[in-house]
Amino acid sequence: MSQNYTDSNSQQVTTEVYQKLPTNSTKYIESPSRDSHQLDHLEHQRVAQTLLPNDAISTLTVAEAIAQMLVNLGISSAFGIAGGAMASLWNALSNSKMQVLNFRHEAGAAFAAVEAYFASDRPTVVFTTAGPGITNALTGLFAARGEGAKVILLSACTSAPQRGRWAIQETSSYTLPSGGIFTSGALFNYAITVESAAQLPQVFRKLALGLAQPGGFVAHLSIPTSVQTSLVEGISWPQLDVDAYQITAQTEKVAKSAQLLFSESFAIWVGFGARNAADEISKLAEKTGVAVMCSPRGKGIFPENHPQFVGVTGLGGDASVITYMEKQPPARTLVLGTRLGEPTSFWSPTMIPAKGFIHVDIDPEVPGVAYPHAHTFSIQSDIKAYLQELLKHLPETPRPTELLPNPQPEPIEPGSDYPVRPEVLMAAIQKIVVEGSDAIVLAECGNSFTWSTHCLRFTEPHRYRVSTGVGAMGHTVTGVIGAAQACRGKAVAIVGDGAMLMNNEISTAVKYKIPAVWIVLNDARYNMCHQGMKILGLKGADAEIPPTNFAMIARGMGAEGVGVLRESDLEAALKQAIASQVPFVVDVIIDPDRPAPSGGRNKSLAAQGVKANGSNIIKTSAHQVSFPLV
Incomplete structure (x- = not known):
């Protein structure tokens, strides 16, 4: 309450x-x-x-x-x-x-x-x-x-x-x-x-x-x-x-924001801080016909299968967002509960609407920080309370809904069945875990984050968790215990082998009979580092890990575990994990050379001083480039 x-x-x-x-x-x-x-x-x-x-x-x-x-x-x-x-x-x-x-x-x-x-x-x-x-x-x-x-x-x-x-x-x-x-x-x-x-x-x-x-x-x-x-x-x-x-913004500020928003075209940018206002966001969007996008932490607050959803921004995001901002740019963007930090925006100038932002957040220091040169009308308020007041100002005549670009899943071509391609694994997780259960899904930092954020689609809030602030390796492999314990049900962690070797709590889950599930993207590498260094053209740094059998480790700790070598075995293994009443590890040998999804962020590299051309990086300034941006 x-x-x-x-x-x-x-x-x-x-x-x-x-x-x-x-x-x-x-x-x-x-x-x-x-x-x-x-x-x-x-x-x-x-x-x-x-x-x-x-x-x-x-x-x-x-x-x-x-x-x-x-x-x-x-x-x-x-x-x-x-x-x-x-x-x-x-x-x-x-x-x-x-x-x-x-x-x-x-x-x-x-x-x-x-x-x-x-x-x-x-x-x-x-x-x-x-x-x-x-x-x-x-x-x-x-x-x-x-x-x-x-x-x-x-x-x-x-x-x-x-x-x-x-x-x-x-x-x-x-x-x-x-x-x-x-x-x-x-x-x-x-x-x-x-x-x-x-x-x-x-x-x-x-x-x-x-x-x-x-x-x-x-x-x-x-x-x-x-x-x-x-x-x-x-x-x-x-x-x-x-x-x-209940808190809401000053009546005058709500009225002013309504005047700004409803006088011209606008878009809604949803962040994690708006997770308790899903109903109000849907009502506002459908009454106005505007485009809705979300941060990686905001996935599912607005249904990702909705025709007005144009995609996820930032790390692991969708190219459809950039398409929308370039071809059908709004006059303003209503930002709800996101700091617009690097993982959400890459500070890309493409994301700045012509007449700026209306930024609502409970923290008065948030609006205007990510884009200090953009015009920002800031409102300090609980998101739900603000939207309840804003909806009272809706124009009587609804604005017609535009035909908007939507995120499209990349087609999966026939493969050799071994090793498992990450995109095939994500498709199986979507079917068995996301759509076939009510489990909370958590994604670890690194390539697990980008694959999960880019490929998985959620239609309800509180189902997906990633860390975009600290992004510490080991957060999800241990955090999944807390999520499963608190919800008294299934929680599934999508993690890399590096994170599992760093700090897993399988033994703790066994002790307390917590039915957590780990799906390990096992490629014997710190693969975001490996792929990032390769794209940057930097050689000599070693990001490889000796191959590890995590299913065997899980069984040795008293949990259940299965190893998956072939794409044809994925769905059966995931069904077994979801049905299990004890901690379960699904150890998937993935193709280490599949590049992590980057279509949605390559267009923002210009803001960081580089241009992407296939696997090559062309430096246009002395600005440093970090792994998530490549």
Whole structure:
């Protein structure tokens, strides 16, 4: 349920109120609506949130109080690895109402927590011990911040009397920089070291408000070992009272955007931030007849089989988008919930409409950054709330729908059956996994990303997940555990062999009987690197990997696995994986020389200073070119 909070300065701050909080911790009392001059048609409620009953704390340790209050904040899952420094905290989590999943690597636990959040829309916890436990988790938490997840890291640190004395895994200002890891900044929205039980009321007030804000929230609570076992006594626990209501942009700004959009032709560019506004986007598109495109993370929010869908932009995208922008360019583009960063736009000037962008986002710093020289009318708002208001301004006479270019699947020519061509594998995944099941599909970075984004088609939101911000290798091979656990169903990871060798969590899935599926594009290479270096004409760098039998590894860990050598065996193997009730690896030997799909992005290379001509790159400036652009 998307709501809005007003702070002491009466500024609008969107927040998500978690409906799944325990019934004894939150109550909702209706109260009159706000003046329509400020916000139209808003539901105004009083939320009284008690973090911990006062009569239940006299015998609690700090660790137990933290675990209980996290449960009361709506958190039901914790992912991590234990250690001696956080034994009391680990024990408290394990005896709480949270499900605690013990992983094999902290980065994998963090990636799983990210994907569990997106699969369930509920905040999650990552727990680590001191020292390397924290540093191992940082990449996954970096991804959490970049992806906009709500994740809280609980870590242990060295107790004050032992700091600077070479304690085991010492975690203090003597061994790690405090700025950015133990303090708020670019990595954590909120971070603190809990040195006393007296800090807890304020800490949990900060967490509750942070989790209620729009977008992501990544926090870090570091609790010294000795503090974890100290008793919580003589503390007055806060009761948080906040006004909750739905946010929308100012009435005048909505009206102005409607005037700009409906006076001339426009297109809609859909991003991941619009995933909860699928119905409103479809209604707007069909009432106006405009073209719709999406970012890689926005696949499925607007049905990809719709006649008004012109394709996916950016990495792994469709050439039909460029065709549309060159031959039927709109006067303006309505951008909904995407930062228009490099993986989404390549900052290509072709994507700039003649009269600029109307950019709607919950983050006021997003509009205008990707294209600073383009005219941008920015609106800070929840996407769903904005569209609900915009639809009230629809013209009475619908604009006729143009005949628009649509993404067309490349024809698959007859082949030799061995090895498997990636495009044939994607066609089988489309049939068996996407259309034949309700599984969440996640694609790893690299060529797995480009093949999946380019070839797979989704008709509903919340089915496809890729990381376009951090793009860390190992995100999906471990994140699939969190997605499957959170949705209590199938989740399928499309990954490369390099990622599987880096950081998979098959053993974790076996332990908890999580029916995750890995489909491995096994080509014995870091193939995006291999193909990218070849296209750039750079020789001598070695991107090869010794051949690996991942099906055998899976069986050795207690999962099921099959190897696929021939295209004719693909569908049977995928059906077996989808039907399985245990973790399953489909190890597919693919043709390593099939070039990853790049038709949609070659036309944007000019913005990066190069021209593409078949397999050759002609440099037109001194600008550097990175692998995804080739």
